Amino acid sequence: MHPAASVIIFTTLSGIGLGMLAWLGIDPTPPTGWAAFWNFLLAFALTVGGLISSTFHLGHPERALKAFTQWRTSWLSREGVCSVAALSVMGLYAAGLVFFAKPIAPLGYIGAGLSLLTVYTTSMIYAQLATIPRWNTPLTSVLYLSLAIAGGALLAGRTGAAMALLLVAAGAQLIWWMKGDTAFADRGSDLGTATGLGDRGEVRSLAHPHTSPNYLMREFVYVVARKHVQKLRIIAMLLMVALPLLILVALPANLFVIALAAASHLAGVATSRWLFFAEAEHTVGIYYGMR
Amino acid sequence: MTDLPTTTDKKLGLVIDLDTCVGCHACVISCKGWNTENYGAPLSDQRPYGEEPMGTFLNRVHSYEVKAEGQAAQTVHFPKSCLHCENAPCVTVCPTGASYKRKEDGIVLVNEQSCIGCGLCAWACPYGARELDQEEGVMKKCTLCVDRIYNENLPEEDRQPACVRTCPAGARHFGDFADPESNVSILTAERGGMDLMPELDTAPVNKYLPPRLKDSFDDESILAPFLDPVAEETQGFMGWLDKQLSRLPGDTKTQSEDV
Amino acid sequence: MTFKQPTIDTSPKVSDEIKKTTCYMCACRCGINVHMKDGKVAYIEGNRDHPVNQGVLCAKGSAGIMQVNAPSRLRAPLKRVGPRGSGEFEEISWDEALDMAVGLLQPLRENNPEKLAFFTGRDQSQSFTGFWAQNFGTPNFAAHGGFCSVNMAAGGIYTMGGAFWEFGQPDWDRAKLFMIFGVAEDHDSNPIKMGIGKIKGRGGKVIGVNPVRSGYNAVADEWVGITPGTDGLFILSMVHELMKAGKIDLDYLAQFTNAPVLIDPDTGLFLRDDDDKPLVMDQVTGKLTAFDKKGVRPNLAATYRNAGKTHRTVMALMAEKYLDPQYAPEAVAEACGVPAKKIKAIAAELARVAFEESFELDQSWTDFRGETHDKMVGRPVAMHAMRGISAHSNGFQTCRALHVLQILLGTVEVPGGFRFKPPYPKPVEEHPRPHGKVTCGSPLDGPHLGFTRGPEDLMLKEDGSPIRIDKAFTWDNPMSSHGLMHMVISNAHAGDPYKIDTLFMYMANMSWNSSMNTRGVIEMLTDKDEDGNYVIPNIIYSDAYSSEMVAYADLILPDTTYLERHDCISLLDRPICEADGAADAIRWPVIEPDREVRGFQTTLVHLANRLGMQGFVHEDGSPKWEDYADYIVNHERKPGIGPLAGFRGENGDKVGRGEVNPNQLEKYIENGGFFVEHIPEEAKYYKPWNMAYQNWAVGMGIYDAPAPYLFQLYSEPMRKFQRAAEGHGDRQPPENMRERVKRVMDPLPIWYEPFEDREIDLEEYPIHALTQRPMAMYHSWGTQNAWLRQLHGTNPLYLPTKLWEQHGFKEGDWAKVTSTHGTITVPVALQEALNDNTVWTWNAIGKRKGAWALDENAPEAKQGFLLNHLIHELLPGKDDGMRISNSDPITGQAAWFDLRVKIEKVDAPQNEQTSPDLPPIKSPVGKGPEKLKWKVGQ
Ligand SMILES: Nc1nc2c(c(=O)[nH]1)N[C@H]1C(S)=C(S)[C@@H](COP(=O)(O)OP(=O)(O)OC[C@H]3O[C@@H](n4cnc5c(=O)[nH]c(N)nc54)[C@H](O)[C@@H]3O)O[C@H]1N2
Ligand SMILES: Nc1nc2c(c(=O)[nH]1)N[C@H]1C(S)=C(S)[C@@H](COP(=O)(O)OP(=O)(O)OC[C@H]3O[C@@H](n4cnc5c(=O)[nH]c(N)nc54)[C@H](O)[C@@H]3O)O[C@H]1N2
Ligand code: SF4
Ligand code: SF4
Ligand code: SF4
Ligand code: SF4
Ligand code: SF4
């Protein structure tokens, strides 16, 4: 898949933003006043920023409201609905904290739930796609959620939890990669099944339908060299987990140190997300002999 | 709703005969022509006269080679447009309801007025049957020429998809798969019509007829008796000829001196 | 949340109006319905009523809309202002342009008409352009047939009075076995596809003989991946097998062919009676009898002794020749790259289907001898072939061999077999001979092109030098019925046989894909003499688009597009007939040009009028016709016969022959742009011998009198040329040509290896290199079409597995390809279903930077390439330094497919640019827009 900046930014930022909101929602001693303001501002900024970025790849962003209508079937629609619900509920909750220094705990819990649900819906947009076997696994949701929760913990200043959760996320990421690398082959789709000619012999693409490229090839056929993948996976792991852990362990937990760890983590998640898309093989590639 | 209809009254679709498709691209361009002028926004082209031209097409023809051990490779031209799947994943993922499958005939369509161009339906389609138009920002796909097949401004015989009407080799057939007596159902049954990527459970309506078995002359010939020799050289041949001719009515003499 | 399925308009208005005319995205000439909205072209589809395409349309045809709006369209007459080849022009008015042209042409016509060479390319108005050239008085006219497929046309006409090309067709409705040789697409593009679909649809079999398995060969049930240039051998091997097995149609051979004709052993000519009629031995009377005498039973096995000479039949000579073990499958298998087993299997299958699946039609008919047959016997084997066999230097003989194979099986003009389309059948005798007698200020003594019957018809001057600039009808190529357009520029540049003053060309991209040795031709076109004048002094050219050739002319007479003009697809020319009917068609302006352009034929009328050319003006010098439409309607070749056969006579009710009908064009338009006259049932088969057909054809104006004839298995005209080479007669080939003429002019088909193979080191250049036409592109025209160029914007060189592995190629690699003449560097791709020793690419995809209103970085100009750079118009010339044309020695057909190359793997060049990479030319029309959103409705 083409690793479009808008979706990478979207999933990275809104994931961590929503994770942070969830943590804020369940915090038994939440910040209030200005502290709450800054905390929530950051979480909202990340989440909303991510969501806005996701509209950049739309052909008709002005019709975005229509995307809320199909929640019964569409994970994208559900994501929209959930995100609005999560943001509204957390907005109320935040208002309580910022303006009235009053935690309305049930709202917090509901908001936290909705936030994680939003992350889950996001993950399901990808995990539902049978066309992309690498994504088409419950592990994708585990990965998204674990990263959101770990990253959220980090931003929410729950350094202890963050450290543990980063390890969990790292585990999820490793397993996801491992499973992912064989997912396409495991699914069994190849030019033989794609053309129905497999029982006749080995099928090979002789020529593309057009010599000029097209939307499908641009969107779905993206090839990253193996050696780059390995390098990027290591970089992603280092930035996403190892470095933040090191920072948290080695340095005293202050705002600056957390920010540093979070920045590294975000860069790592972004790298992982780049790979998430770039490495994903779509069945369309089969038709172009380019898988 | 972007729920799929549980059943459709008709299952309209195409049968594509891989045994006769010569890969001429006629269907590709007539589709482009019809759909540029008709249903929805025109199918646009970027850099049409430039470096890397790139435009929207609803139907494209691939070329493959199939090679079995010990046999000559075969070339198969392979047209592909939307298969109007019964379990169309492209429809259920659509957040806006722009993508839908028609209850009456099973045609999968995009309502361009509702489409936000998110591209998710194209991600969900295993076959690469949807293309996001770069000028218009809406999703484009084969409409099964819904604006031809019922069009009362067209003569009856022309109420069929543009690509079917134009295919010179007669490799494309249009009809109702819900009707077991239809041309497409019969062809599918007789020729073993196939689904593409059946493992994905999309239940495509369109079927592909596999190429017939080829290159039987590469095996030992069963035809040898047709070539039993009557003669090995000229004399023998002329002798044989003479005999043959004398069997023709009215023969007397075959040689003569002077006249 | 409920979702309401949108209501959509399933009956939108399709168009305001449909205008029916004839497609010209290629030479197939399908009928089209042009849907108009607001006076603009909205959509083009096939015309269901049309005899050619019956409603279907190919990719090109459907893309016509993008041709008519192409930014590359020329906009006004152009006068060159920069050096030739720069592309620098100034737009001028039509008056200026015509003055300029007349200024060049008038003195030539008065003093030395041969100094004008007028050659036309892909047009279909040769009867008109020929008429123009004849009236101008130059002997130097031809269309492009000489580099196209004259072997096929001439091979067919000399053998059976008709040819494949688009002059005949398989009996698509009755054939059960269809064998197709060397065809990628052909002129009859849609009919062939429809026919293959039909045959396969009813479970018939298709055998494809082609080094490359694509297109028609991809759907063929049996693929014969033959080695290029060896079809003759393959075919004669099947002839060998069939004769050996006695699987030949004796009855057919005896009645309808010259197989029973007796040959004089001294001369090798036919034994003839006093009326000059070939003689056969009657089986009943045992007497020598004219072949066409009523009741004669020609004896195939006869011998006739007289004055110590034994005359034998053609059949006997054939037996002697083809039963020879040199034609045994085992003997030819290796050269052909086809296993002996397979050759035998195919021969057997031909025999099986022809004789075991034979059937009868309950239809009586009467032959030219006056005998009535109560049935028509079907032999459901049909064949077709095209440039794959004809574009070789042994192509004429190979085409003849193929026809001989068909005739032996009795499958020509019978149900299920191959059928002629009117005006064919038409034997050589009914065709003109070539003419070339020049009289200053007057028309030539007759039509330029024709069919030579022997040395007396050659176009040679007293001193033996060629009359024509292209050296057609000389000992180099005595039967060059279509001329040699590919030699014109080269000969004119060399001043061999003489210098010319003005080269006038039309619709031929001679500085690019239609020439061999493209770069060499470019140099010839721009070369200057010591005085700084161009060696070819003046070049006038008519194109409709900004092609590569435009840049090399001094004066451009811009043509309209095909939807903007009148055209006439005439029975006098290359009509659109079907085997069941005679048909012709027109084009007419369904839209008006929005530029200063004129239909080229109209421009020719205007020029002729200004030049006062006899055929075009009345005695008093006043013009007979204002424009081409006027000519189409009012010109009569002979009284009652004009360009169009339909709706003649004052009331438009006469067919074929009839007075001029001033409303003829309106009638055509009303009728969908065409006219068909069906052939009566009893006349549909056996046309060369069927009196019902012959009489019908006379009525149609196709012949003046019935002209039945025998198929010429043995070609007497060829024997006459051969005999001259053996030292007989007063016109003999020059010494250096003698052996060659003797060898190749065998009156019975032979095979010899392609010339290039003999002249070069095959160890060094072992690989065959070919081109194929993509079905969706027409030569260079396709490129300017925004839709089509996305299909074929680049072309790799396809390599078979053997060469691929041998050179260690991988996807994305590049190769240097070298012939004895040149080198190109190009991208490669693997094709497994390809002859082991052959590489190929699509024809005419590569483009010159700056042409066709494309961006200079267009893929066509960067990754696209032409194989033409490797092909020379002359043979290498190993020994004597005399270089002769790289053509068939009989017809002059350009031997495009004789090319041999070697291949080397190289690193991908910088920018992935193919080479040679010629410098850009300046576009006289600017460049196309950045994007297209074409919709003319609302
Ligand atoms: N390597 C290789 N080369 C080949 C061949 C091959 O097989 N291999 N094939 C050869 C053969 S058979 C042929 S016929 C030639 C074909 O070669 P050409 O006859 O040169 O064909 P085109 O490239 O189509 O060029 C025709 C010209 O006509 C112009 N044209 C198009 N429409 C119109 C119109 O309406 N009016 C006018 N006035 N001009 C118009 C086009 O712009 C173009 O410049 O190529 C030959 N070249
Ligand atoms: N779409 C489209 N249609 C066209 C044209 C076009 O440019 N585009 N051009 C028109 C013109 S001008 C012409 S002349 C016709 C030509 O029509 P075709 O004769 O079909 O033209 P080519 O593409 O040259 O095809 C030659 C075929 O012969 C094969 N071949 C080459 N050498 C040999 C051989 O030795 N033996 C055998 N058996 N096969 C061999 C090649 O692989 C190729 O498939 O097409 C006409 N129709
Ligand atoms: S038009 Fe017909 S033959 Fe041509 S590519 Fe399409 S399906 Fe194949
Ligand atoms: S082919 Fe693709 S676009 Fe068409 S219905 Fe099936 S999934 Fe949807
Ligand atoms: S691109 Fe349009 S049709 Fe496709 S899913 Fe998005 S909104 Fe629906
Ligand atoms: S049915 Fe219509 S829209 Fe679909 S591929 Fe054919 S022409 Fe195109
Ligand atoms: S074959 Fe195609 S391009 Fe040629 S005349 Fe017919 S429709 Fe037009």
Ligand SMILES: [Mo]
């Ligand atoms: Mo040609």
